Amino acid sequence: MNFSLTTLGVSSASPTTDRYPSAHILNICGRLFLIDCGEGCQMLMKRHGISLMRLERIFLSHLHGDHVFGIFGLLSTLSMSGRTEPLHIYAPEGFDRILQFFREHFLERDTYPVEYHQLTATEPEMLLDDALLTVSALPLRHRVPSYGFLFREKEPGLNVRKSAVAEYSLSVEEILALKSGRDAVRADGTVLRAEALTYVPYRPRSFAYVGDTAVFDGLSDMVKGVDLLYHEATFGDDCADKAAQMFHCTARDAAETALRAGAGRLVIGHFSSRYKDTGVLLRQAREVFPDTEAGMEGAVFEVPEKTHKDE
Amino acid sequence: MNFSLTTLGVSSASPTTDRYPSAHILNICGRLFLIDCGEGCQMLMKRHGISLMRLERIFLSHLHGDHVFGIFGLLSTLSMSGRTEPLHIYAPEGFDRILQFFREHFLERDTYPVEYHQLTATEPEMLLDDALLTVSALPLRHRVPSYGFLFREKEPGLNVRKSAVAEYSLSVEEILALKSGRDAVRADGTVLRAEALTYVPYRPRSFAYVGDTAVFDGLSDMVKGVDLLYHEATFGDDCADKAAQMFHCTARDAAETALRAGAGRLVIGHFSSRYKDTGVLLRQAREVFPDTEAGMEGAVFEVPEKTHKDE
Numbered sequence: 001m002n003f004s005l006t007t008l009g010v011s012s013a014s015p016t017t018d019r020y021p022s023a024h025i026l027n028i029c030g031r032l033f034l035i036d037c038g039e040g041c042q043m044l045m046k047r048h049g050i051s052l053m054r055l056e057r058i059f060l061s062h063l064h065g066d067h068v069f070g071i072f073g074l075l076s077t078l079s080m081s082g083r084t085e086p087l088h089i090y091a092p093e094g095f096d097r098i099l100q101f102f103r104e105h106f107l108e109r110d111t112y113p114v115e116y117h118q119l120t121a122t123e124p125e126m127l128l129d130d131a132l133l134t135v136s137a138l139p140l141r142h143r144v145p146s147y148g149f150l151f152r153e154k155e156p157g158l159n160v161r162k163s164a165v166a167e168y169s170l171s172v173e174e175i176l177a178l179k180s181g182r183d184a185v186r187a188d189g190t191v192l193r194a195e196a197l198t199y200v201p202y203r204p205r206s207f208a209y210v211g212d213t214a215v216f217d218g219l220s221d222m223v224k225g226v227d228l229l230y231h232e233a234t235f236g237d238d239c240a241d242k243a244a245q246m247f248h249c250t251a252r253d254a255a256e257t258a259l260r261a262g263a264g265r266l267v268i269g270h271f272s273s274r275y276k277d278t279g280v281l282l283r284q285a286r287e288v289f290p291d292t293e294a295g296m297e298g299a300v301f302e303v304p305e306k307t308h309k310d311e
Numbered sequence: 312m313n314f315s316l317t318t319l320g321v322s323s324a325s326p327t328t329d330r331y332p333s334a335h336i337l338n339i340c341g342r343l344f345l346i347d348c349g350e351g352c353q354m355l356m357k358r359h360g361i362s363l364m365r366l367e368r369i370f371l372s373h374l375h376g377d378h379v380f381g382i383f384g385l386l387s388t389l390s391m392s393g394r395t396e397p398l399h400i401y402a403p404e405g406f407d408r409i410l411q412f413f414r415e416h417f418l419e420r421d422t423y424p425v426e427y428h429q430l431t432a433t434e435p436e437m438l439l440d441d442a443l444l445t446v447s448a449l450p451l452r453h454r455v456p457s458y459g460f461l462f463r464e465k466e467p468g469l470n471v472r473k474s475a476v477a478e479y480s481l482s483v484e485e486i487l488a489l490k491s492g493r494d495a496v497r498a499d500g501t502v503l504r505a506e507a508l509t510y511v512p513y514r515p516r517s518f519a520y521v522g523d524t525a526v527f528d529g530l531s532d533m534v535k536g537v538d539l540l541y542h543e544a545t546f547g548d549d550c551a552d553k554a555a556q557m558f559h560c561t562a563r564d565a566a567e568t569a570l571r572a573g574a575g576r577l578v579i580g581h582f583s584s585r586y587k588d589t590g591v592l593l594r595q596a597r598e599v600f601p602d603t604e605a606g607m608e609g610a611v612f613e614v615p616e617k618t619h620k621d622e
Binding site: 013014015017020039040042043046047063064065066068069070072073077080081094097098101105106108 | 324328350351353358377379380381383392405409419
């Protein structure tokens with residue numbers, strides 16, 4: 001099952017000729033989550049074959065324009081396309097007024113409900129907890145309230161080993177018992193032990209998005225052990241002072257957080273337009289955390305399924 | 312001297328994989344005018360080498376999102392780039408509230424003044440009259456107040472024929488007199504006639520933009536004799552009823568207006584996303600008005616300088 005991040009917009013503040021403002025799609029088993037919605041997001045989604053209509057939830061890290069200006073066009077297009085499914089949007093305080101402004105001035109047809117979930121947490125907080133996954137908000141430190149997001153697949157149910165099904169000619173009732181973790185006892189007294197005959201089919205995967213933020217203690221703990229970490233890397237070593245002053249990070253800061261967190265892989269983005277070639281940022285990050293990639297339009301970063309052997 | 316239209320965004324309502332919402336640049340002798348500002352406009356300008364900082368004026372035909380949503384990012388980028396020159400924006404009633412919303416929620420640094428000129432005319436009305444050109448608003452018929460724009464170069468001053476300068480060894484004073492249209496009389500009684508020794512260096516050029524509108528009597532009169540006409544052509548013959556119902560035009564409507572107006576050349580745009588290939592719209596327009604082109608991203612339509620012979 002798919003678990004991948006597609007970076008669409010990887011520019012900070014002002015776009016460049018080949019980098020759009022922030023927009024990222026997380027695909028977990030076909031469920032599509034949009035993280036930040038910079039100008040041009042809907043065009044980027046179409047260009048890279050990502051269905052707008054299948055968008056389930058939108059997470060806006062903070063209300064700076066380069067993370068938000070694409071929302072108007074996207075919401076309009078969904079109306080014009082006749083969406084009826086509710087759309088959940090998670091965003092900090094103030095988004096209700098933005099939504100109200102949009103509705104008053106621009107919405108001609110209101111075909112679907114927008115459910116706005118206001119982000120207020122000052123500590124990591126669960127936003128969503130369903131059969132497949134959990135999503136948590138991670139409070140960051142920026143010039144305005146800013147949140148990261150942590151997506152975790154849930155532990156899957158047990159599978160019964162195929163070899164056991166054959167060897168013991170398991171009945172449906174016995175399989176159901178074993179899958180639920182209970183031992184099955186036969187009429188002849190044989191005990192079929194769940195622990196021996198079942199396995200966890202895959203290890204749950206995780207992704208964390210760390211958008212605009214200054215470096216701060218405790219950040220790496222919030223994203224401890226994630227398989228894939230997206231981290232803003234607005235500046236390089238040459239602008240470390242500017243990064244701190246603007247409540248942003250350098251590529252090296254991002255890599256140090258990935259290292260401390262023990263992340264599996266790091267993707268950096270949100271590059272300042274001063275870096276025509278982001279190679280310098282990638283090199284600086286890799287000096288600290290070698291398994292780093294630079295986000296670019298349309299790049300897909302997969303977290304492979306970690307299947308357990310069934311024998 | 313340059314006089315050209317660059318079509319950047321030629322999609323109506325929803326963008327497609329290769330068409331952005333409405334945005335057009337008119338370049339008159341290096342002066343840059345933006346007509347409509349759909350989402351992604353600033354990226355398109357950068358991609359096609361058009362300077363954002365040199366933008367002089369913005370004309371918004373009406374306040375539907377597909378003509379407006381790019382303004383937020385554009386205004387932000389101009390601030391971040393440190394623009395100090397005033398920016399003139401012409402738009403119908405309501406744009407002041409949009410601007411106010413933008414300033415309250417998104418503007419971090421206010422580096423340049425925006426001068427908003429509210430469009431209210433119910434008859435064609437002059438918006439700008441300077442040394443080089445005039446710009447007029449043309450009231451159209453749409454679901455909301457909508458305006459076209461007519462740009463006309465002014466009649467240039469007279470030039471003195473090079474051959475006359477040599478033949479009569481004209482003095483600076485005589486040249487200045489002739490250029491101002493006055494005859495020069497020499498001490499020996501010789502009369503140097505301005506009419507004979509000067510010429511009009513070029514014929515003024517004109518461009519009209521007819522954005523979202525239904526067909527109506529009097530439209531072609533408003534754009535009579537323009538060298539270049541941009542006209543919306545949202546639909547084809549197959550959707551003539553829908554066009555009328557939505558207060559839009561078909562490609563054939565656009566061509567009929569161009570024909571009645573005696574336009575030099577027609578560019579159609581604002582294509583519905585239902586037309587993957589706009590060739591069908593182009594063919595229908597050309598049946599009526601052969602000198603029609605279909606707008607596309609980055610296409611430049613020049614109005615050549617019509618120089619008068621100087622001998």
